Amino acid sequence: MKTICAMQPYLFPYLPYFQLAKEVETFWVLDDVQFIRRGWMNRNRILLNGNPHQVTFPLAKAPRDALVCDMRLADQFQEAMGRLERTVEHAYGSTIGYSRVKELLEPLKNPASDSFLDVTLHCLQACFEILGLSTKLRLSSELNLSTELRGQDRIVEICQSVNATRYVNPIGGQSLYDAEAFAEKGIELFFLKGALAPYPQVGCSEFQPGLSILDVFAHLKPNEISLMMDSYELITKGNQPVCNEPRPPETCRVLS
DSSP: OOOEEEEEEOSOOOHHHHHHHHHOOOOEEEOSSBOOOTTTEEEEEEEETEEEEEEEBBBBBOOOOOOOOOOOOOHHHHHHHHHHHHHHHHHTTSTTHHHHHHHHHGGGSSOOOOOOHHHHHHHHHHHHHHHHHOOEEEEGGGGOOOOTHHHHHHHHHHHHTTOOOOEEEEGGGGGGOOOHHTTTTTTTEEEEEEEEEEOOOOOOOOOOOOOOOHHHHHHHHHHHHHHHHTOEEEEOOOOOOOOOOSGGGGSSBOOO
């Protein structure tokens, strides 16, 4: 049984992105698909003065149909990262995990490449290491798939190309995929529903969910982060919880 997922690359995405990585053997990064403008690949939110605050990693202008692998950092990227560093210090300077967050951002002040993809992969790998994930990051462009393949057809083809028998997608994609279409190719389809359990946030009286993984790293100890990583459920198209292997019903992956 071989389990994979396929997602666009994001800079410091929220916790369920990494829960998805924990559930699979190989995480296929979709680098040969169109970059989503005004999306979240190069944007995120941190907690500033008790409120969600959007941060942007500026990219150079590119054609509307540019692929993820074609995107480059903007000329003012380093300047923007200097401002971000100061914002993050103001936001998380008093937290137990600030040094960890600062260390993650340090390479962005002088990136070794102007490739958005290279920088994002470096940051994702650094987060994987902190979270203790051994999941392999691979690029979908390695598979040389037809450029005509879109949506579900592309995902099914990725699965077949690498002999995957299980595919896991974030819960938000339930309406996009047909379990029968996967089953016809011998692939089981599952959806991961992350549980964003509240945790203490500095200067915040009401928990703000769905922020960047940087917020988790800032506020929680390693053992607490480990517990958070296990707080998700794997479901089928019909919203039924799934056990990954034979075990008592009460220990099925429904750990919210």
